[in-house]
Amino acid sequence: MKTIDMAVDLKGLTLENPIMAASGTFGFGREYGEYVDLNTLGGIMVKGLTLEERKGNPVPRVAETPMGMLNSVGLQNPGVEAFIQEELPYLSQFNTRVIANINGNTIEEYCRIAERLSDTGVDALELNISCPNVKEGGVAFGRDPEMVYKVTKSVREHTNKYLIVKLSPNVRDIREVARAAEEGRADCLSLINTLIGMAIDIEQQKPILARGIGGLSGPVVKPVALRMVYETAQTVSIPIIGMGGISNPNDAIEFLLAGASAIAVGTANFINPFVTAEIYEGIRAYLERKGYTSVKDIIGKLKF
Amino acid sequence: MKTSSLCKVLNTERIAEDIYKISVTRPVEWKEIKAGQFFHIKCSEEGKSYLRRPISICEVEANQLRFIVRKSGKGTEALCNRKVGDDLDIIGPLGNGFTPTGEKILLVGGGIGTAPLVELCKTIKAREVKVLLGFRTEPYLVETFKKYCSTVEVATEDGSFGVKGYVTALMEAAMENSPEMIYACGPEVMLKQIQQFGKEKGIPTQLAMEERMACGVGACLVCSCKVKAGDDWDYVRTCKEGPVFWGEEVIFDENN
Numbered sequence: 001m002k003t004i005d006m007a008v009d010l011k012g013l014t015l016e017n018p019i020m021a022a023s024g025t026f027g028f029g030r031e032y033g034e035y036v037d038l039n040t041l042g043g044i045m046v047k048g049l050t051l052e053e054r055k056g057n058p059v060p061r062v063a064e065t066p067m068g069m070l071n072s073v074g075l076q077n078p079g080v081e082a083f084i085q086e087e088l089p090y091l092s093q094f095n096t097r098v099i100a101n102i103n104g105n106t107i108e109e110y111c112r113i114a115e116r117l118s119d120t121g122v123d124a125l126e127l128n129i130s131c132p133n134v135k136e137g138g139v140a141f142g143r144d145p146e147m148v149y150k151v152t153k154s155v156r157e158h159t160n161k162y163l164i165v166k167l168s169p170n171v172r173d174i175r176e177v178a179r180a181a182e183e184g185r186a187d188c189l190s191l192i193n194t195l196i197g198m199a200i201d202i203e204q205q206k207p208i209l210a211r212g213i214g215g216l217s218g219p220v221v222k223p224v225a226l227r228m229v230y231e232t233a234q235t236v237s238i239p240i241i242g243m244g245g246i247s248n249p250n251d252a253i254e255f256l257l258a259g260a261s262a263i264a265v266g267t268a269n270f271i272n273p274f275v276t277a278e279i280y281e282g283i284r285a286y287l288e289r290k291g292y293t294s295v296k297d298i299i300g301k302l303k304f
Numbered sequence: 305m306k307t308s309s310l311c312k313v314l315n316t317e318r319i320a321e322d323i324y325k326i327s328v329t330r331p332v333e334w335k336e337i338k339a340g341q342f343f344h345i346k347c348s349e350e351g352k353s354y355l356r357r358p359i360s361i362c363e364v365e366a367n368q369l370r371f372i373v374r375k376s377g378k379g380t381e382a383l384c385n386r387k388v389g390d391d392l393d394i395i396g397p398l399g400n401g402f403t404p405t406g407e408k409i410l411l412v413g414g415g416i417g418t419a420p421l422v423e424l425c426k427t428i429k430a431r432e433v434k435v436l437l438g439f440r441t442e443p444y445l446v447e448t449f450k451k452y453c454s455t456v457e458v459a460t461e462d463g464s465f466g467v468k469g470y471v472t473a474l475m476e477a478a479m480e481n482s483p484e485m486i487y488a489c490g491p492e493v494m495l496k497q498i499q500q501f502g503k504e505k506g507i508p509t510q511l512a513m514e515e516r517m518a519c520g521v522g523a524c525l526v527c528s529c530k531v532k533a534g535d536d537w538d539y540v541r542t543c544k545e546g547p548v549f550w551g552e553e554v555i556f557d558e559n560n
Binding site: 025031034036047059060061062063065066069073076219267269271 | 305306307308346351353354355356377378379395515516517518519520521522523524525526527528529538539544
């Protein structure tokens with residue numbers, strides 16, 4: 001077996017391999033830690049955090065769709081302080097990057113939470129300006145390039161941590177918001193968050209989700225995500241973490257070719273808790289078969 | 305590390321309208337399985353449904369497991385249509401099962417919620433066990449319960465079998481034996497009444513709750529159950545902290 005270098009460099013953050021767990025699908029690592037060795041992941045993007053505890057939305061919070069699902073969890077989390085005290089020590093024992101996904105209703109809240117995490121052991125912050133399941137903040141910040149610039153710039157001024165901005169696909173042009181985040185001095189972009197969707201129970205004539213609408217994820221969103229990652233990679237010079245429906249090695253390789261320097265696996269974990277390990281092996285086998293010695297050799301190498 | 309397991313379908317039998325009994329091989333790695341726990345089953349390998357479906361264990365044998373499944377959507381339909389010899393991709397056992405306690409106990413099941421009570425009825429070491437079962441029309445599993453318990457009473461909403469009405473109507477009469485515990489599984493409206501009944505009579509209840517799930521292992525937070533937390537309330541995970549909860553903890557939606 002040839003030695004293949006799986007490490008990737010996100011210009012300021014190195015990962016032992018390009019496979020990460022996407023925020024909101026992996027909790028704080030404990031549950032899937034029973035199924036996969038967390039040391040084998042490039043990074044874990046933890047469940048979205050807010051300053052204070054959030055209980056989240058009423059149930060039902062999930063609806064199945066063809067090749068995907070809608071969720072409306074609504075950022076249920078124990079708050080940043082409980083994360084630092086109770087969850088971070090657990091995550092820190094693994095040889096993986098810990099990325100705190102942060103959320104706020106106001107720019108000030110984003111800044112405060114970023115500041116609070118600055119002196120902790122988290123490796124990076126992922127600024128979530130794209131959650132579709134909360135009334136205030138969330139995707140409202142992510143839609144307007146001017147707001148994206150403002151919130152990114154403000155958070156940048158409050159932390160020295162590596163800063164990832166998570167983009168929403170629910171925008172007019174992904175390139176505009178990507179550029180705005182880059183101008184606000186984001187170190188990296190992650191995309192896509194969920195697409196806003198809906199499902200209706202025709203017998204009861206009511207939405208299936210208690211909140212009516214939710215975020216669509218799973219294989220169904222993959223072509224959209226891939227296109228947006230491609231467009232973004234053509235537009236910005238900062239690295240990209242690609243996500244959206246990645247369920248197997250083939251999907252992951254597509255995102256790398258389209259220009260993502262790393263990828264995150266989300267909803268697919270629910271169907272196959274071992275999927276991240278399978279993707280690692282699959283990418284490795286692909287590189288070996290194609291005669292590459294490093295995963296970096298295929299990033300953005302899409303041919304036309 | 306936990307694994308997922310492939311279980312061979314040994315038998316699929318329709319036992320009532322839209323109700324199927326599915327027997328599968330029991331993998332050696334599943335040593336302890338408690339009544340009230342569930343398994344997360346990949347229903348289709350051809351993409352007929354996307355998410356796994358949580359199915360409670362009905363009966364545990366040395367070499368096989370039995371599930372009762374109600375065809376109620378794409379996933380369960382695909383599951384009920386699986387053929388003998390097919391491999392089912394299953395994760396489990398998951399969640400917390402029933403906590404067996406008391407010498408005199410009452411089991412109350414409604415519809416598909418009767419299934420998890422079979423294993424409980426079979427394994428519980430209580431002196432007196434009474435089972436009350438409720439169905440809309442066609443009953444099922446009644447004979448199975450009778451194998452393990454001498455007192456089984458049935459209610460059907462249309463009166464086609466047993467007493468006409470809801471299963472909860474049989475509960476007052478069951479108080480003669482002064483049960484020390486009530487175990488229940490069924491529709492939310494039934495569980496809510498049983499919670500209230502237990503509270504009035506001073507009898508502790510254990511309720512097996514149902515909620516739409518995605519991951520089944522506690523990571524995604526979609527299957528929240530509202531429970532008391534001091535003077536406040538909290539959402540906990542039906543798949544992890546449940547699906548069996550003490551009746552006094554659960555806060556039911558007022559609209560039901």
